[in-house]
Amino acid sequence: MSGKENTNDDAFVAFVQLRGLQRFTGQHGWVQMQASSKDNFDKLLRSTLAELHRNDVLDESQLLDISCLKKFGTIEDVKGDGNCGFYAILLGLEKMGKIEPRSMTVTEFRKDLWEYAKTNEKQIRDEAIPESQKKSVKNAISWMTDVLDPLFRVTRRSYETGCHRCDWICGHWHFPLIAHKFQIAIVVYSSEKRTTITKPTKSDWLPRLLAHPRSLARAPWSVDIASAIFLVHANGCHYLHLSVPSDIQEPPEEDQSMKEPEQRDGSNPIDLDSVTI
Numbered sequence: 001m002s003g004k005e006n007t008n009d010d011a012f013v014a015f016v017q018l019r020g021l022q023r024f025t026g027q028h029g030w031v032q033m034q035a036s037s038k039d040n041f042d043k044l045l046r047s048t049l050a051e052l053h054r055n056d057v058l059d060e061s062q063l064l065d066i067s068c069l070k071k072f073g074t075i076e077d078v079k080g081d082g083n084c085g086f087y088a089i090l091l092g093l094e095k096m097g098k099i100e101p102r103s104m105t106v107t108e109f110r111k112d113l114w115e116y117a118k119t120n121e122k123q124i125r126d127e128a129i130p131e132s133q134k135k136s137v138k139n140a141i142s143w144m145t146d147v148l149d150p151l152f153r154v155t156r157r158s159y160e161t162g163c164h165r166c167d168w169i170c171g172h173w174h175f176p177l178i179a180h181k182f183q184i185a186i187v188v189y190s191s192e193k194r195t196t197i198t199k200p201t202k203s204d205w206l207p208r209l210l211a212h213p214r215s216l217a218r219a220p221w222s223v224d225i226a227s228a229i230f231l232v233h234a235n236g237c238h239y240l241h242l243s244v245p246s247d248i249q250e251p252p253e254e255d256q257s258m259k260e261p262e263q264r265d266g267s268n269p270i271d272l273d274s275v276t277i
Contacts, residue, residue, distance in 0.1 A: 066234055069189055072213055073230065073244035080238050081162035085169030085231075086110060088241040089178060089186075092229030095243065098182050107152075107159045113174070114152035116181050117143075128180035130203045133172060147173045169239070171196070176203060185223045187216060189242070190233035197221055212251035213244045 066075060078087035083106045090109055094101045104112070117124060121143060150167050151174065159167070175186045175198040188196040195206040197216060204221060213230065216223040230242035 066232055068210065069232055069242060072248070073242050075232060076241040076243060078239070078241060082165065082168055083159060083163060084239040088231050088239040089229060091241045093182065096184070096227060098184070105160060110152045110159055113177060113181065114148055117147055117151065117177055124177055124180055127201050128176035129173070130176070146170070147177065185228040186231065187223065187228055188231045188233055191236045197223060213248055214250050
């Protein structure tokens with residue numbers, strides 16, 4: 001790889017990290033950052049991290065270095081207006097042929113999921129929601145406030161210009177719902193180097209591990225790569241789409257993703273970071 005390509009890769013990684021930090025710091029009112037060119041991203045990233053450290057807002061463990069995920073596929077950014085999780089899922093559905101490209105707006109997609117959740121509530125609760133979370137949706141009020149309202153509010157006409165954080169996608173409830181509706185798997189590489197696998201009737205999470213897609217294709221997870229959406233949850237605040245080739249090669253034998261980690265008893269398999277836009 002040439003030096004120029006390396007520079008572009010570094011700039012892209014810094015760009016995504018900076019975008020995440022822009023949102024994170026914006027939430028806490030610390031700094032407002034702007035960059036006039038890609039050359040400024042790394043400098044801004046370092047200075048912003050220093051500012052966050054000084055104010056005890058963020059430490060290095062909260063940042064996901066997405067450069068290590070580029071060996072899995074192509075990282076594709078989406079608009080960060082509060083709908084990023086929905087945009088990334090839509091992009092994945094288009095790429096696997098579940099929906100026609102650009103056939104649905106984010107508002108239409110939200111409403112479609114909302115109607116599916118209303119119509120198939122019992123089936124989704126029984127089959128898709130992990131056992132550790134079923135107690136949280138034992139009554140109609142929880143189903144309405146946790147699942148339905150963040151998807152679509154009948155008093156709102158459009159989400160095309162963005163949305164408030166109360167309407168962001170929630171991995172706890174919406175990923176199982178989407179996996180169930182489209183009969184797909186959703187794999188999320190998130191902060192703390194964690195891999196989450198959500199399937200139509202089962203969810204697993206692998207702590208402290210960014211599992212190679214080919215490793216996930218084997219038992220006990222048996223993820224069909226061609227029928228899976230891969231997402232990156234960068235720095236706990238922004239979803240991106242990860243296009244993984246269906247014929248991706250096996251990881252090296254020493255790759256840690258080949259090992260099956262233990263899941264803690266009573267843990268929440270899809271306890272994704274809450275700050276997401």
